[in-house]
Amino acid sequence: MDLESVLRELAPGLLRFCIGTMGSRVEGEELAQESLAALVRFWRRDGPPDSPAAFVYTVARRQSSRFRRRWKRFLPLESPDAQAGPSVNPESVSIEKQRMDRALVLLKKLPRPQRQAMLIALDDEISVAEAAGTLGISASAFKMRVHRARQCLRRCLEENHE
Amino acid sequence: MNKKKLEKPGRETNWETIDEWLRLHLKASPKQVDRVVRGALDAERSAPALKRIPWWRTAVVVSAALALLAVMLVLFIPERSRLPGPTLHRNGSRGIVATITNQSGQVELRLHPVPGVGFPVDRERGSTTEPSATIFNQDGLVVARVTNGDVRYLMIGGNL
Numbered sequence: 001m002d003l004e005s006v007l008r009e010l011a012p013g014l015l016r017f018c019i020g021t022m023g024s025r026v027e028g029e030e031l032a033q034e035s036l037a038a039l040v041r042f043w044r045r046d047g048p049p050d051s052p053a054a055f056v057y058t059v060a061r062r063q064s065s066r067f068r069r070r071w072k073r074f075l076p077l078e079s080p081d082a083q084a085g086p087s088v089n090p091e092s093v094s095i096e097k098q099r100m101d102r103a104l105v106l107l108k109k110l111p112r113p114q115r116q117a118m119l120i121a122l123d124d125e126i127s128v129a130e131a132a133g134t135l136g137i138s139a140s141a142f143k144m145r146v147h148r149a150r151q152c153l154r155r156c157l158e159e160n161h162e
Numbered sequence: 163m164n165k166k167k168l169e170k171p172g173r174e175t176n177w178e179t180i181d182e183w184l185r186l187h188l189k190a191s192p193k194q195v196d197r198v199v200r201g202a203l204d205a206e207r208s209a210p211a212l213k214r215i216p217w218w219r220t221a222v223v224v225s226a227a228l229a230l231l232a233v234m235l236v237l238f239i240p241e242r243s244r245l246p247g248p249t250l251h252r253n254g255s256r257g258i259v260a261t262i263t264n265q266s267g268q269v270e271l272r273l274h275p276v277p278g279v280g281f282p283v284d285r286e287r288g289s290t291t292e293p294s295a296t297i298f299n300q301d302g303l304v305v306a307r308v309t310n311g312d313v314r315y316l317m318i319g320g321n322l
Contacts, residue, residue, distance in 0.1 A: 029197070037205040
């Protein structure tokens with residue numbers, strides 16, 4: 001098992017979780033990088049953990065509150081993607097940004113525990129038991145949170161369509 | 163994640179759609195993924211190599227600090243000031259007695275209350291020089307000034 005390939009596998013799901021939890025791309029990216037760096041440190045010191053996915057999600061969840069406090073001290077910065085070079089199509093960047101912003105607005109309507117459960121549930125790499133362990137709850141409680149989050153999101157989406 | 167297990171049986175749901183909608187909207191670009199992975203690897207490389215301090219070393223340092231503190235307390239705090247203060251009480255036929263603890267042990271001093279004037283103490287036991295006490299009887303209130311080395315106490319005992 002190669003460390004870099006594991007990081008590349010975990011990064012998309014973790015980025016989604018961190019961006020969704022923090023409600024911002026820049027902050028989410030920073031949190032994801034910090035969580036992956038924690039995994040790299042652990043891996044090089046003690047070898048690979050039992051479940052790298054559960055490890056990074058746990059770190060990200062625990063660090064999210066600290067990050068939120070830390071980011072309050074800073075002024076909002078533009079996303080590095082917004083300063084992309086000429087090779088990136090600005091229209092597609094703008095569309096993706098709008099999409100993400102819309103999803104983040106919707107996710108902010110969920111209570112934080114439900115939001116985190118929903119975001120972890122999107123990752124196919126992690127099992128229900130591991131996801132529940134990451135949030136420190138039982139598997140049935142995790143399923144219930146995800147179910148409620150989906151119900152709430154469906155309601156919000158339907159309201160937006162009407 | 164097994165989505166089938168998350169659905170409630172017998173109900174038509176659009177969980178899959180909501181999940182896909184979120185996945186699509188929160189999709190990280192390959193560039194973003196690359197940036198985060200590179201950042202994590204570089205951050206670890208550039209960070210100073212921190213070694214975890216073993217628990218026994220922490221225990222040794224804390225114990226040594228506590229032992230040092232105890233030695234300092236014993237050396238620098240005078241023994242007399244660590245002794246309890248005197249007590250004043252009536253002791254049957256012996257009259258009013260001040261009990262004082264000095265370095266050699268507990269000493270009882272019998273006090274002769276004579277109104278208005280301070281009187282020397284009748285030493286029954288203990289050293290000849292200290293402790294010493296003077297008693298005043300002010301309208302039924304017994305006031306005693308007791309000296310135990312450098313430390314002086316003013317004791318007030320009502321209705322003794």
